Amino acid sequence: MRDRSKVLKAAGFRWQGVEVREYKADGAPCKDVTRQTLLGEGEGEADLNFIPRYFEIQPGGYSTLERHRHPHAVVVIRGRGRVALGDHTYDLAPFDCVYVAPGAVHQFAASGGEPLGFLCMVDRVRDRPELVTRDP
């Protein structure tokens, strides 16, 4: 069997051969979020049952407020921000680790002068997010 192993060199939070995609949820408010899928989509990567992605949120930006049945494992690798997680909000700094349990409403936001960047691991096969509206 051909060895599909590889190294993706990183430079400035971009990875060799990985596309930077604007993250948009249908009809849901989110602002200045990009996604890079590091592994799992390429040829020979079907053996990965989980997908590591890198999300980056520009200062003042935020991800959608959402929930789903699949959990998230998150590790911050750049910048500062906060995460709303259920009924709590937590400050985030590099290397903080976040577990978003099944069903937990969550939203990430960047604060300060540089982007908030984090790795977010999910199951390859997973349910679609349900968008949530905050009570006014």
Add this chain to the structure above:
Amino acid sequence: MRDRSKVLKAAGFRWQGVEVREYKADGAPCKDVTRQTLLGEGEGEADLNFIPRYFEIQPGGYSTLERHRHPHAVVVIRGRGRVALGDHTYDLAPFDCVYVAPGAVHQFAASGGEPLGFLCMVDRVRDRPELVTRDP
């Protein structure tokens, strides 16, 4: 259902409530490697089908030379080093991403004056590593 979400604050590549374990493989050569299992072992984390771990190798240290059927997804977050991956060796620096395909023989080593630290994601259910001896 109780929300099991949480944030593990990081400080100096250690995480709140996460034990630092010396990594030892039975009878296999490895040197100065520690492992921290960030998520997946705690109460309420059984929903995670994959396990994010953080490995740290001290300068001059190295992990076992091994192979297994389950793949690894690795992201370097500290220091410099190299990985032997099949027939090739690659230099590693922060945020480089490594895909270790099923069956690929691999070994990580730290170079330079500071530890090499990397996140390594694996399936919760996986085969045991097979240790490999290099031909002299």
